[in-house]
Amino acid sequence: MPPFSGNRAVLLELALKQTRKMFNSPCGGLKRPYLDPGAQYARNLWDWDSYWASVALLGIAAEVKDDAFSAEVLKHAKGSLLTFFDYQAPDGSMPILLDGEGVDVFETRNPGQNIGKPIHAQFALLLEERGAFDDAEKAMLLRGLRRLAECRINRSRSCPTGLFVWNTDAAIGVDDDPTAWGRPPKSSAHIYLNCLVYADFRAAETLAGRIGDTESVRFFRQEADALGEAVRRCCYDRRDGLYYTVDVQCVTTHPKFSMFTLNASLDAFWQVLPLKIGAWSSFLPLWCGIARQEEAGRMVREHLMNPARFWTPWGIRSLAADEVMYRPDDSRGNPSNWLGPVWIISCYMVWLGLKRYGFEAEASQLAENVVGNLAEDCRRNNVLHEYYSGETGEGISGPGFLNWNLLALLMHP
Incomplete structure (x- = not known):
């Protein structure tokens, strides 16, 4: 990996000055050190935020x-992960957000709600590889991960398809993604959710193997294999050459119309209806390794690198510019806009996918674009923003946000 110089040096200087603002000591209901995202999210412990912040900070260190x-960093990362397991419910569900008093803000113990985003096994594996846990902690984590997986399967798997769905549109991470936001409960088999679940099952399989729990290895491997096949079967559109979120309610929940014998035999033989909206999450099958190599080529050439859709000089748009919902600014008043702005977490995960499938030149250019834009924000404003305009590169929201923005320092040419 090249040394820090130029734009990366500018970004590193700001990161090292401000990173410790994310470190929190035990307080209130949170009995361990933990990481927060910064800016307006200070003093809160979020699920995927704490994971990706840990990836960034451990990589920088x-x-x-x-x-x-x-x-x-390791102390605060470990405290973040173990705090979630401290609050794991008897049914295996995991909080999405804990406030400073340890309150499960989204009431994830309610069976109708979403549970924590599937990053906990990846988080555990990240820290296990750095020697963070003793044997008893590893065993506890694996038991908790198994309970969490079983809870997710019981609450959120669409049995006819094998895909996972959002129970609601609350706290999904990509808040106003139009393939999930405002849609009926348990209808959105979101490509982002399913790729995260797949990656977490694979991480849990690896962790179980290191512990020597062969039965758990078998369980997580079977679950991951089945989910990967379901995503390839249900979510890849051969005509468009892109992965999509799919709707499952059409088959699983809605009774068909019939009058006497009219239409009585017209059962739907299709399992899903694709929601053909191009979002950054369409590229997550590259990140997690589900996509076939021939699919990857079309996805990158026809969609990702297309300036009329996703590619910008500042990073990857979160929603394709040719979608009617494209709104790459904060004029709607939403503090978390995924309708086109450039998010660094999106760019980093897409960058990893490009590297995984051998698109080195494209990955290198994406890294330069992202790091260059963040360095310019540092020079002008001495802060980073939560996300950036897909039209101008200007910071839009959350000045002082650090969190997964620091992943840019791991994106090397």
């Missing part, structure tokens, strides 16, 4: 070879 900083 390794690159700068700062053992003391690495130990501090």
Whole structure:
């Protein structure tokens, strides 16, 4: 990995000055050190935010070879993960957000609600690889991950398809994604959700193998294999050359119309209806390894690199510019806009997918675009923003946001 220089050096300087604002000591209902995202999210413990912040900070510490900083990050990352397991419910459900008093803000113990985004096994594996846990902690984590997986399967799997659905549109992470936001409960088999679940099952399989729990290895491997096949079968559109979120309610919940014998035999033989909306999550099958190589080529050439759709000089749009819902600014008053702005988490995950499938030149250009834009924000404003305009590169929301923006420092040419 190249040394920090140029734009990366500018970004690193700001990161090292401001990162410790994310470190929180035990307080109130949170009895362990933990990480928050910064800006308006200070003092809150979020699920995928704490995971990706840990990935970024541990990666930066390794690159700068700062053992003391690495130990501090590891302490807060471990505390973040174990806090979620402290609050795991008897049915296996996991909070999405804990406030400073330890309140499960989204009441995830209610069976009708979503549960924590599927990053916990990936988080555990990240820290296990750095020697964070003793044997008892590893065993506890694997038991908790198994209960969490079974809870997710019981609550949120669409049995006819094998895909996972959002129970509601609350706290899904990509808040106003039109393939999930405002849609009927348990209708959206979201490509983002299913790729995260697949990656988490694979991470749990690896963790179980390291512990020597062969039965759990078998369980997680079977679940991951089945889900990967379901995503390839149901979510890839051969005509468009892109993965889509699909609607499952058409088959599983709605009774068909019939009058006497009229239409009585017209059962739907299709399992899903594709929601043909191009979003950054369409590329997550590259990140998690579900996509076939021949599919990857079309996805990258026809969609990702197309400036009329996703590609910009500042990163990847969160929604394709040719979609009617495209709104790459904050004029709607939504504090979390996924209708076109450039988010660094999106760019990082797409970058990993490009690297995984051998698109080195494209990955290198994406890295340069993202790091260059963040460095310009540092120079102009001495802060980073939560997301950026897909039309101008200007910071839009959340000045002072750090969190997964720091992943840009791991995106090397």
